[in-house]
Amino acid sequence: METVSRQVLFFISVLSLASVLGQVSFSIPEEMSKGSVVGNIARDLGLDVKRLKSGKARIFTSDGAEYIELSRERGVLLLKERIDRESLCRQTTPCALHLQIILENPMELFRITVEITDINDNSPSFKNDEKRFEISESAIIGSKFVLERAVDADIGINGLKNYTLKPTDNFVLKIEGQADGNKKVEMILHRPLDREKEEQISLLLTAVDGGDPQMSGTVKIYVTVLDANDNAPVFTQSVYKAAITENSHKGTTLTSVSASDADKGPNGEVSYSVSTTMDSVSDIFTISENGEVILVGEVDFEKAKYYQIDIEAQDNGGLSDSSKIIVDVIDINDNKPVISILSKSDSIPEDSPHGTVIVMFSVFDPDSSNNGQVNCRINGNIPFTIITSSNDFYSLVTDGDLDRERASEYNITVTCSDEGVPSLSSSVTLTLQISDVNDNEPVFERSSYEAYIVENNTPGVSVFTVRATDADWNQNARVSYILEDSSVNGVPVSSYVSISADSGVIHAVRSFDYEQIKDFHFRVKAQDGGSPPLSSNVTVKMMIQDQNDNPPQVLYPVQTGGSVVAEMVPRSADVGYLVTKVVAVDVDSGQNAWLSYKLQKATDRALFEVGSQNGEIRTIRQVSDKDAVKQGLSVIVEDNGQPSRSATVIVNVAVADSFPEVLSEFSDFPHDKEYNDNLTFYLVLALAVVSFLFITCLVVIISVKIYRWRQSRILYHSNLPVIPYYPPRYSDTLGTTGTLQHVYNYEVCRTTDSRKSDCKFDRASSQNVLIMDPSCSGTMQRMQSEKRILDEPDSPLEVSLIKQNMIVSICYGAY
Structure with missing residues (x-):
């Protein structure tokens, strides 16, 4: 013990003084043979084999020393012993060995990680080789018997995957996943047992994994069929009928059933149960010990208009009788109409004719009778209407003239209401853009203009701006200004003024003299960019203002x-x-x-x-x-x-x-x-x-x-x-x-x-x-x-x- 302690202290001091120069990781599968090469450490660390020899390279590790060794002559790591991942790491992932290679003169330290990967070397296994059950021949169908789970030491895809049960004449296998990742294995009786026909039943339960090749484990199951009493319970009615309103509260009693058994004593005591194979029914209804059928779940007319409950009466000897209850669900108006858009147009031209289809939609109300009768309407005074093409299918069409200049966008709200009491309704709002058509000519701000300019002006100076607006949009509303051809005192008006086509700014081409000309008229045309273009004209009177440019x-x-x-x-x-x-x-x-x-x-x-x-x-x-x-x-x-x-x-x-x-x-x-x-x-x-x-x-x-x-x-x-x-x-x-x-x-x-x-x-x-x-x-x-x-x-x-x-x-x- 003293020697070991000294070695540990020595290596701790080495680790504290040496510098960590590199780290290399290797991955090998488990069960490799002894002497197999793990990795070329000299090549991966960039070291010369001579350096490994001169530095007296050696491995230091707190774990795995018995598995890995270093060959200084070859510069590689070798397996000393065969590695079993399951015994080394069990279910821990990843499974790895951590090594340090130490060199001297100078002192250097390298860290090595060797990951052990899993192979399918373990088959699923059961703790016991056999399992025995004693079951009365009167056992009801659906009776459950818990079986033993298998264990596979492998992990991942090589781990346990599934179970099978053979034969399946009387029993079937039920596998249910659990929160911890394991699986619950049950044997379900799906066909009645008859001791007179078969007193002993032998079954084989097999567990398989997901590896390749696939491996498996088995357990034998022995079932002994017990004899039962001679009289079975008998229901008073073969069919019971009941009615319940949907959305009724839990705990509501639907009806009561009754069965009698001629036996006396324990064999004459009857218990009731829901024997249907439909889990949804057993989640919704239950039967008490005295035969009352009680609602324990939610009833929805739209999911099921009626329910058939299979019930069973069983005595202590395993004899039973069956009956059924037909439960009619009464509809109430608890569903709004559902509006589904089948096709719609996001935009239509403003000159669209009457009857143009905008939207096609369907309406469905899962309620029945009047509760499912639907009427649709449009909210607001807008030029649209709804027409019905067939049951539950509707079309939204234009019902008036459209004018983008009055309304460029419509938010159309369609409301559909059923005829239930109280009535329920659903609405959907559709946005419709009205695209522009060139149907408006440019309009000047005034019917005529008067512009003033002081004489002796600088040629090119801006005098006045005419402006026209077009109620259309985009290119159709892009206004250009044109100076119409005319003459002033026999001279073209273009030699007096010019106009900017884009802005409508009128410029003086020449310098005016009040003493020569006091005013003149010309016309300006505003033309939009539509096809064909529309235009309008306006008269501009140019007034020359006097300037004090003449002495007395x-x-x-x-x-x-x-x-x-x-x-x-x-x-x-x-x-x-x-x-x-x-x-x-x-x-x-x-x-x-x-x-x-x-x-x-x-x-x-x-x-x-x-x-x-x-x-x-x-x-x-x-x-x-x-x-x-x-x-x-x-x-x-x-x-x-x-x-x-x-x-x-x-x-x-x-x-x-x-x-x-x-x-x-x-x-x-x-x-x-x-x-x-x-x-x-x-x-x-x-x-x-x-x-x-x-x-x-x-x-x-x-x-x-x-x-x-x-x-x-x-x-x-x-x-x-x-x-x-x-x-x-x-x-x-x-x-x-x-x-x-x-x-x-x-x-x-x-x-x-x-x-x-x-x-x-x-x-x-x-x-x-x-x-x-x-x-x-x-x-x-x-x-x-x-x-x-x-x-x-x-x-x-x-x-x-x-x-x-x-x-x-x-x-x-x-x-």
Whole structure:
């Protein structure tokens, strides 16, 4: 014992120090002969045979040392003894041996597992070789006798599989599986015994396994038939009848039976039993000791409309009599109708005709009579109905027009009810999709559209979006937009606008000018993607909105290139004297054309003012002798646009009572730009003609002096009233507009050579106008305003004013 303990400690220390380098598993069947090769350990562990020798390889194991040995010369494991799996492991699976191979220098450890597999080397066996029974010849059919079970040491498929019993003249074998996996073996009497015919019966019970080849074990059974008493019990009726309502409670008594036995004593005592071979009947009914038939199970009319119970009366001697009970089951309405769908359509087109079959189904109610009569209906007001083709078979068909746009899906609930009391019903809900048909044309959101775009737009800008919807679905509802062919002012509308086929966005192809075109119409067609396609049209009116892109145009006073126009104001003018009126127009519209006037600059701001709405220039104080003759006014005309545009006009005013005074002051007015630009030319020309100009100017000055003197005398003695002059056809209602309401023609006629000739003006532009033309070399002339012939004179006052207009043209030389 001491030596063994030391060896164990030594190996434990080896295991703790050595490293486990590998593990190999082998599998061998049991009952292999001694010296058989278990496995090539050197090859499987990757070791050289020399290493096994040098390392003094040896096996260490706590079990199986007597079965396995190591051959270091061959590098294999060999069987030392034959292995019996059943004695080694019994019923344990898997059955394995665990070994360790130890090497030294260096120390290494390898684990080896050897699994022992089962072979069919054991046959089933019984504990006893024979079994004896003593059975009365009056034993009832179905009597059970428990037999001994066989035992097989093998496992799995090689284990015990089945039993057989021969002969089967009087007895049959019954095998019943149990929870622990074993089988209960019983011998059942299926034919009556008769001692007078056969007093001893010999039977052979055989147990077989599932191996190959198959093995078996047997036991002999001896039956001794005992004699019985002479009188058997007798039932009072050969057939008993009873009735019970289905679903009755357990413990309900159906009826009572009775049997009598002429024997006395123990042989005359009768017991009752259910002798039927149908297990279901014995599970449902039982008979008490006094003959009462009692319900112990459940009765279902749908499973069995009646039951036949075979009963037996037996005395203590084994004699018996049989009878039967016919039990009628009374139906109650305890089953709902069962709806079975035979065929159905998940989707139908919306243009399906009336009577299209949607679903075919059957209805079954296992109850009887009225309890099994079924009526089906549809819940809800939907265009479907149910028709009956034959008993228990129904069809769900269309019964109205379908419109996917009103209802794209129907949840159809079919309810079937029986006629029982109370009635039971079942329902099934069917989902039906209505597939689309292209039966709806696109509909625009409006009957017509008005689109607005500001002039001077960028070409390609999106202006407006038309939108049409189609009540159909998918491709049938996919709307495309098309610009219909038309023309605007003889030009195709496609050169004005374009439309996106998918989105309906209208784009401007060109830049619009409100002053050229204010609006135009075109038509857009919306077409769906159905086959054939459906379409609708809508009219779009494109309105061009004005933009303040034009400055005001000053119509009066006219700004001449080389002449200086001056309005004459007498020094006797009172406060509010109308000097002149600035007349301007703006080709824009709306507030972009609302004009306002403002005095920007003035020689004397305290003397004049400008009406902000009408453009009238009036005096705001009394003219005095101290006021300068030459007054320059800069009037700015602004429109009401955002941002506003403006124009500036220079108004020259002469504050004088006589023309010579005006001439002396206005001779200093600067010449026009063209004249200054050509100053060099004039200087060169002046060198050549200086003599001629000197003489000419001398003559002109003398002539002018004489002419001015004569004119002043005439004006002084005329005493003409000072009446303000309005341009022809001008009407300033309430003095608020400040714009012209008619077209005005201003005509200035000059001689073919303005450098040599006098200036001539056919029509007056103001009551007192001084025109200083430096290019003229003629003498000053006083001209009376000519009488105008008006197509439609506005008023007598206007005619009288026109008659009094005067134009004075003062022409003087270049120097």
